[in-house]
Amino acid sequence: MKLFIDPGHGGTDPGAQGNGLQEKNLTLNIALKLRNILEQEYTGHSIMMSRTTDKTVSLTERTNMANNWGANYLVSIHINAGGGTGFESYTYNGSYAGKAETNRLRGIVHDEIIRQTGFYNRGKKEANFHMVRESRMPAVLTENGFIDTVADANLLKQDAFLNKIARGHAVGIAKAFNLKKKSDSGTTTYYRVVAGSFVSRTYAEQRVNELTQKGFSSFIDIYKQAGTTYYRVICGSFMERQYAEERVTQLKKAGFESFIVVVTL
Template sequence: MKLYLDPGHGGSDPGAQGNGLQEKNLALDIALKIRSILENNYENIDVRMSRTSDITKSLSQRTDEANAWGADFYMSIHINAFNGSAQGYEDYIHSSLSDSSATAKYRDIIHTEVMKLNQLDDRGKKKADFHVLRETTMDAMLSENGFIDNAHDAELIKQEAWRRDVAQGHAIGIAKAFNLTPKQNDDRGTLYKVIAGSFKDRENADNRVAFLQSRGIESFVATATISGETWYRVQAGAFSSRENAETRVREIESQGIDAFIVTD
């Protein structure tokens, strides 16, 4: 299954703004997390993103790229804004589509899974004539994940754990909609973890994570005890396939950072 994942706005276009937050950064963070969850946990999923960093990209460039690639599904990630009082989650498919269309059925599944985890009011399943819904040749959906200018929603949106939950909801919904097969990481298999640095100082590890995420590489800090000492490891993926792990290592090394693979 080929998924084109589109974090809205970027570069010179910040998108919605409010409460010290910018939509472009939040949408990118959620989208990167969706990619990581899908690639690490499901078989036969190929994810391409419109952007993995803070760059400017037109709507036409995004839809042309998805169409040329032959994506099976286009998922656009956004954060809403209105008047400061509106709040909640809503999503969109194109206004020309019926509620019984394949796109609507995919959206129904994703909507349900996102709402299980996002702690937001449900503003409903909607339709619109947005460019990314109109000009794509595949099924396409756009989600609006809370209102950045609403105090309640913004308090959630600014939390990394909340954004991970939102990403998890999208990923589970996409997996269910397209019948993706979960990867089997049991005792009979080997899990290849990519490590992009080990530090005695937690702050240095956090800085490495921030750098990698700014380059579109999802990562987190995990602690490890070596010879009785605590080390903070930056993990940038865990894969059932060594080939996929080696691909991630090359991606990290292209950013001038040494990386290596460990197995449990």
């Protein structure tokens, strides 16, 4: 199951603003928490995000990313504005082949978010929004409280409440797509930083040496995919994504491109 998570707005587009809050920061925070819960607690899925930092991404770029990747579900996270309170969700209001299925999935996700957050339920709605119209897979856009309503903004200022919103999305998506809970039989999730992946062991060993010269310790991990053996240079294995991301940044400064893989052992 391929899940595309879209934190609304970002970069030069702050989205809605009010009560000292900016929509783009809240949506990113919730989206990162959502990814974390799904990675830590569920298996059988992969996740792509339209952005993981505060950067400008156009609406077309977002749906192109999801379409080109072949996502099975798209969730676009937003915060409402304009006066009001509570939660509402949107699917595309046009007529299209997968409409009944799109609304069935949305029903499960919507109800779980209401259950986890205790938000006032504004209803399951339809609209002609780009993110739900231009995506070729079932898609939902969620509006999580009103930034310009003091009571909602006070909730959105609490990290614990953002966790509830993220958990509502996570459990709802897990239920909708029958994602399996990771068994707690001693399995652990690691975030590994891959600083080079080679078909030749010699090149991988060279990379290990280059990294050593710059003060990074690393090891070679053998990875097989579609009959090909890759020698992956692992430069750090962490139990929290945040630390793996810091390592990617350090490596970039030292001139090495790297990426993170999630491994369950």
